[in-house]
Amino acid sequence: MRARLDATDWRILKELQADGRQTNVALAQRVGLSPPPCLRRVQALERAGFIRGYHAVLDAAMVGFEVAAFAMVTLRAQGEAELREFENRLLTWPIVREAYMLAGDADYMLKCVAPDMSSFQAFVLDQLTALPNVASVKTTVVLREAKREPGVPIERGR
Numbered sequence: 001m002r003a004r005l006d007a008t009d010w011r012i013l014k015e016l017q018a019d020g021r022q023t024n025v026a027l028a029q030r031v032g033l034s035p036p037p038c039l040r041r042v043q044a045l046e047r048a049g050f051i052r053g054y055h056a057v058l059d060a061a062m063v064g065f066e067v068a069a070f071a072m073v074t075l076r077a078q079g080e081a082e083l084r085e086f087e088n089r090l091l092t093w094p095i096v097r098e099a100y101m102l103a104g105d106a107d108y109m110l111k112c113v114a115p116d117m118s119s120f121q122a123f124v125l126d127q128l129t130a131l132p133n134v135a136s137v138k139t140t141v142v143l144r145e146a147k148r149e150p151g152v153p154i155e156r157g158r
Helices: 006-016 024-031 034-047 078-091 118-126
Strands: 067-074 096-101 108-114 136-140
Touching: 006 024, 006 034, 006 096, 024 034, 067 078, 078 096, 078 108, 108 118, 108 136
Parallel strands: none
Antiparallel strands: 067 108, 067 136, 096 108
């Protein structure tokens, strides 16, 4: 569903996506509004679900997570009950930071972070592949992050 936002809403989203910590006064100045209507618009965008939250982006290695990896998971059965069961289980694993259901060779792609390779290996062997509905898991370890740009590309003047 295409969002129905005006140009000012798009500017607000772009600015907040770039810096969610800026004050309402600074945001209002950047988007050409006075602070009270800017705050009302931000609150309306939050209530409508366009803004889902605010968070800090941490340096994983600096906080002790040296390994980033992707796990491509294929299930034995893909009925709705089996998909929900798998998704409910992956919600309990802190090592899994993102999870996507896919069309193609694998059913899910999981982005994982771990303190070290042995921790990641233990997760894959002891938890992920131990599930009865998991047919196969293929893992890929990240060597270097080449780009990280959260959010969506909002064009200028949208």
